[in-house]
Amino acid sequence: MAEAAVKKHEAEQELTDGFHLLIDALKLNGVKTIYGVPGIPITDFGRMAQAEGIRVISFRHEQNAGYAASIAGFLTKQPGICLTVSAPGFLNGLTALAHATTNCFPMILMSGSSEREIVDLQQGDYEEMDQLAVAKTMCKAAYRVLHAQDIGIGLARAIRAAVSGRPGGVYLDLPAKLFSQVMNASAGEKSLVKVIDAAPAQIPAPEAVKRALNVLKGAKKPLIILGKGAAYAQADDAIKAFVEKTGAPFLPMSMAKGLLSDLHPQCAGAARSTVLKDSDVVVMLGARLNWLLSHGKGKAWGDAPKKFIQIDIEPKEMDSNVEIAAPVVGDIGSCVAAFLNAMGDKWTPAPSDWVNAVKTKKDDNIAKMAPRLMNNNSPMDYHGALGVLRQVIKERPDAILVNEGANTLDLARGVIDMYKPRKRIDVGTWGIMGIGMGYSIAAAIETGKPVLAVEGDSAFGFSGMEIETICRYNLPVCVVIFNNDGIYRGTDVNTAGSDPATTVFVKGARYDKMIEAFGGTGINATSPDELRRAVNEAMDSGKPTLINAVIDPAAGSESGRIGNLNPQSVVKKK
Ligand code: ADP
Ligand code: MG
Numbered sequence: 001m002a003e004a005a006v007k008k009h010e011a012e013q014e015l016t017d018g019f020h021l022l023i024d025a026l027k028l029n030g031v032k033t034i035y036g037v038p039g040i041p042i043t044d045f046g047r048m049a050q051a052e053g054i055r056v057i058s059f060r061h062e063q064n065a066g067y068a069a070s071i072a073g074f075l076t077k078q079p080g081i082c083l084t085v086s087a088p089g090f091l092n093g094l095t096a097l098a099h100a101t102t103n104c105f106p107m108i109l110m111s112g113s114s115e116r117e118i119v120d121l122q123q124g125d126y127e128e129m130d131q132l133a134v135a136k137t138m139c140k141a142a143y144r145v146l147h148a149q150d151i152g153i154g155l156a157r158a159i160r161a162a163v164s165g166r167p168g169g170v171y172l173d174l175p176a177k178l179f180s181q182v183m184n185a186s187a188g189e190k191s192l193v194k195v196i197d198a199a200p201a202q203i204p205a206p207e208a209v210k211r212a213l214n215v216l217k218g219a220k221k222p223l224i225i226l227g228k229g230a231a232y233a234q235a236d237d238a239i240k241a242f243v244e245k246t247g248a249p250f251l252p253m254s255m256a257k258g259l260l261s262d263l264h265p266q267c268a269g270a271a272r273s274t275v276l277k278d279s280d281v282v283v284m285l286g287a288r289l290n291w292l293l294s295h296g297k298g299k300a301w302g303d304a305p306k307k308f309i310q311i312d313i314e315p316k317e318m319d320s321n322v323e324i325a326a327p328v329v330g331d332i333g334s335c336v337a338a339f340l341n342a343m344g345d346k347w348t349p350a351p352s353d354w355v356n357a358v359k360t361k362k363d364d365n366i367a368k369m370a371p372r373l374m375n376n377n378s379p380m381d382y383h384g385a386l387g388v389l390r391q392v393i394k395e396r397p398d399a400i401l402v403n404e405g406a407n408t409l410d411l412a413r414g415v416i417d418m419y420k421p422r423k424r425i426d427v428g429t430w431g432i433m434g435i436g437m438g439y440s441i442a443a444a445i446e447t448g449k450p451v452l453a454v455e456g457d458s459a460f461g462f463s464g465m466e467i468e469t470i471c472r473y474n475l476p477v478c479v480v481i482f483n484n485d486g487i488y489r490g491t492d493v494n495t496a497g498s499d500p501a502t503t504v505f506v507k508g509a510r511y512d513k514m515i516e517a518f519g520g521t522g523i524n525a526t527s528p529d530e531l532r533r534a535v536n537e538a539m540d541s542g543k544p545t546l547i548n549a550v551i552d553p554a555a556g557s558e559s560g561r562i563g564n565l566n567p568q569s570v571v572k573k574k
Contacts, residue, residue: 014185018178019045021151023052025192026081029159033057033072033445035065035438036083037092040126041112041176046083057445057473059438060465062089066096066109067438067463068445070169071425073106074232074255075446077199079162079170084111086176087127091134096438098138100169103428104229106162109135110172112179116146132173140168148181152192163199166314167232202313204330209338212283212309212326219281219307221354222248223268227287228255228428229312235333236421239285242336246283247349249275249358253287254426258418266355269414270369271362277302278357284310286332289321290429291565296322311335373415378527379552382407385482386415388532389454393417396450396539400425400443404436405456406560408482412454431562434462436479441466444475450539453479457505458487464514467546471518476542478535481511482551488560490553507553515546526550 016024022045026034033055038046050056059065062084069080080100084093090111100107111131118125135142141161145154154172162170216222224243233239240260243250249268252259260267268275276293277300289296289308296308307325310318311332318327328335373387389412393401397419403412403426418424425439433456440453460481470477484490485507492501512522521538525531525547538545559566 012184012186015182016148016185016188017183018148018151018181019048021148021183021188021192022155022174022179023049023054024189025152025155026054027052028192028194029155030078031081034081034083035059035068035072035442037062037065037085037089039085039089041179042083042085042174045112045179055445056083057441057469059441059469061463062092063095063434064438064441064463064466064469066093066107067099067435068442069109070096070100070103070105070107071435071439072442072446073100073162073167074103074228074425075422075443077106077163077232077234079106079108079159080442082107082109084109085127086111086113086131087129090129090131094135094138097135097169097171099428099430099432099435101139102430104167104232105169106167107169108158108162108172109139109169110174113144113173113175115177116175132171135171135173138169139171140166142171142173144173144175145178146175148178148183148188149191151178156193156195159195159198165199165202166312166317167199199331201334202330204311204328204335204338206338206342208326208328209335209342212311212328213339213342215281215307215309215326216246216283217348219248220351221278221280222246222283222350223275223279223281224248224250224283224285225253225287225293226250226256226259226285227253229286230332231256231259231286231422233286233332234421235336238333238336238340242339245340245343245347245349247355248283249350249355251275253292254413255422255424255428256287257413257424259421261419262417263419265359268358268362270365271358273300274361275358276300278304279306280304281307281309284308284312285336286312288312288317288429292429369415376528377552379550380526380528380531381552381555382411382482383415384528385480385531385549385551386412388528389452389480389535390416391532392452392535392539394419397423398449399423399539400447400449400451402426402436402439402443402451402453403455404433404459405454405482406458406488407484407556408454408456408459410560410562416454433459436460437463437466437470440477440479441469441473441475444477445473450476450542451478452535452539453477455479455481457481457483457485457509457511460511464511467515467520467544468518470544471515471520475544478538478545478547479515480531480535480547480549483509483511483548484551484556485509485553488558489556510548512546512548515544518544520544520546523547524550
């Protein structure tokens with residue numbers, strides 16, 4: 001054979017397999033990081049992906065890896081990837097996949113699975129489970145890849161499903177046999193798909209924009225509510241320009257804080273109940289009228305009639321809770337650009353009597369809170385401790401704030417001002433506990449910025465073991481545990497026996513000692529002054545640190561600010 005023909009023949013003989021094809025497909029689509037827990041059948045895959053330059057972050061529990069992937073999706077607009085083993089590992093990751101879907105974060109859960117033939121006949125395979133069927137009800141889309149030549153298409157479908165339209169979670173089922181399937185290398189390469197324009201712009205209809213602006217024009221008391229969809233959209237400058245052009249007060253939902261600075265003159269965060277009650281036209285920008293906004297009706301919204309303008313990528317979101325007078329369907333970047341364009345240079349800003357009334361209320365509330373934030377009580381109350389952390393973030397507006405708990409969440413949300421977009425990440429739509437360490441790890445890795453995690457002692461418990469992960473990867477994470485000896489309060493007593501009450505933990509626990517076991521810095525802080533010193537040092541050093549902030553066990557209230565959702569019996573048994 002001639003030399004060229006020999007070369008061609010050799011190339012045709014070159015082989016690849018499922019392992020390599022999946023890694024190549026991920027790299028082709030720009031995946032830089034995988035969050036997961038190794039084990040059968042994906043151990044070697046993780047090892048090989050690492051060797052091929054993908055960052056593979058190994059966690060101690062799949063749920064935390066999943067939460068990390070979900071928030072990576074929120075922060076980057078690329079699907080966060082979580083990799084798990086079969087059945088139990090898959091199920092652990094599934095909570096996070098459902099969470100991503102509920103929160104509209106793009107994420108792909110890739111799980112190894114057992115042999116189809118055995119699973120489908122229910123013959124009792126190792127970790128047997130029909131994972132695809134289970135996942136389907138919990139996410140936006142679910143796919144299984146059975147043949148190595150379909151890996152490229154399978155991943156492309158997963159990426160598109162995760163990021164296009166309303167983002168969400170996608171499940172990709174990878175049976176063990178797939179990984180070792182061998183095929184011709186050049187055919188394999190050709191089978192890969194680079195996803196072009198994964199989240200195409202969705203341009204709003206000009207009539208919808210016009211209708212919305214007509215409603216807004218008629219407003220005497222307009223209000224803009226910014227949701228985490230607006231933060232996700234990464235259209236920060238256009239959103240700011242739009243809000244400023246309207247002159248209307250704006251209310252940021254929790255994870256939209258900082259999209260415009262909380263110190264912006266139009267920010268109505270400190271006058272929340274007033275603006276909800278008194279506004280007459282409400283512009284919903286990437287926020288849903290779900291339980292977090294009392295479904296857009298009832299006492300919180302007052303008696304005055306209201307018209308809603310809603311801007312959302314998901315048409316089905318319209319009229320979900322109340323009538324939407326002006327639905328605008330499209331991606332927020334395109335919608336806001338269309339608004340700005342149609343508003344022109346002569347837009348009349350919101351009436352000044354309304355703007356001034358909101359400002360007076362807000363200034364009043366801020367002034368009332370100020371002295372409480374400066375107390376130096378020991379043991380600390382929430383306000384004394386949060387006053388310190390508020391200053392820490394003020395001095396470091398680029399840091400990421402992770403926040404979960406009950407009182408620790410509700411009070412921190414109000415007290416700690418945010419200055420830049422996508423710097424506050426928290427419990428989200430479900431109000432779940434457990435996101436803390438997963439979010440902290442992904443935030444540090446995806447942004448390279450220091451992370452401050454403000455955690456209730458109970459909330460921390462759901463992901464606490466990941467402090468080992470934080471130490472292992474030497475991440476710039478400072479965890480502050482608001483330790484009040486229990487859930488809501490540490491003061492409950494069991495009157496019927498010697499067991500502790502259901503809501504209390506070991507009294508005087510020293511969480512700071514936990515991180516020392518892994519080489520991190522642990523500090524016990526009993527006063528705001530001690531807390532300030534410790535947090536400043538941790539944030540400046542970038543060393544993994546855990547601070548046990550001793551909070552008065554009697555300081556919290558039941559269920560924080562959502563006690564109304566926690567039924568209490570009024571029947572006394574004789
Ligand atoms: P919050 O809890 O902050 O109110 P939600 O998660 O309830 O926010 O609402 C976010 C909304 O944003 C969802 O209805 C989602 O469809 C929408 N959304 C997400 N990304 C975009 C985008 N790029 N453009 C338009 N809407 C978006
Ligand atoms: Mg507590």
